[in-house]
Amino acid sequence: MKDEAHQKPRGGGQRRAFTIEELKALLNEASGEWKGQILFGIYTGQRLGDVAQLRWDDIDLEKKILSLSTQKTDRRHILPSAPTIVRWLTGAAEEFTGKPKGPLFPNALAAISKNGKVGTLSNQFYALMSKAGLVTPRLNHEKKADGQGRTAPRLLSELSFHSLRHTTTSMMKNSGVSPAFVQEFVGHDSKTVSQNYTHIELASLHEAVNVMPDLL
Numbered sequence: 001m002k003d004e005a006h007q008k009p010r011g012g013g014q015r016r017a018f019t020i021e022e023l024k025a026l027l028n029e030a031s032g033e034w035k036g037q038i039l040f041g042i043y044t045g046q047r048l049g050d051v052a053q054l055r056w057d058d059i060d061l062e063k064k065i066l067s068l069s070t071q072k073t074d075r076r077h078i079l080p081s082a083p084t085i086v087r088w089l090t091g092a093a094e095e096f097t098g099k100p101k102g103p104l105f106p107n108a109l110a111a112i113s114k115n116g117k118v119g120t121l122s123n124q125f126y127a128l129m130s131k132a133g134l135v136t137p138r139l140n141h142e143k144k145a146d147g148q149g150r151t152a153p154r155l156l157s158e159l160s161f162h163s164l165r166h167t168t169t170s171m172m173k174n175s176g177v178s179p180a181f182v183q184e185f186v187g188h189d190s191k192t193v194s195q196n197y198t199h200i201e202l203a204s205l206h207e208a209v210n211v212m213p214d215l216l
Contacts, residue, residue, distance in 0.1 A: 039216075049116060051105070
């Protein structure tokens, strides 16, 4: 899958989108909350911290929309829910026994540090990718051949949860969705830029998300 917006991580390499085959392998290994978080990453293009903090009252299954505030832009974002997300949420709701306003992913929310860092979740996601055969396992207790040990800067993989954000963009553009719709759906880092698309109709965004492939 072609990615038009690579992001260069610290330590070398570039972030890239997942391929469809990689996504299927990842979802095959995932279960419970992680399967849900990955699906939200794919079908909303939102960052790991924002996905982990979703609550049940952010979801309207009847209208098939979700509403969230992004940490990076502090923007209230209303998104249509892809059919795959609606189906997963329906199944999760049947098992949900918490409070109506409780977290959608309570274990993930608990793993976020007090200062909002998602390092623990990122490590869990990397381990899941490793289990799916997508990345090389990290062996922190072993020194590298060049003599570097734990204190050496870690070279980051070209795949991470943020790669799902690139994946969303690529899937939608490859399905013929216009850049304006994609930008509004994924959300801009810049409030100034995002204001150009605030009047795009939600119905049109529903049409855009419905063209994405169903990975379940």
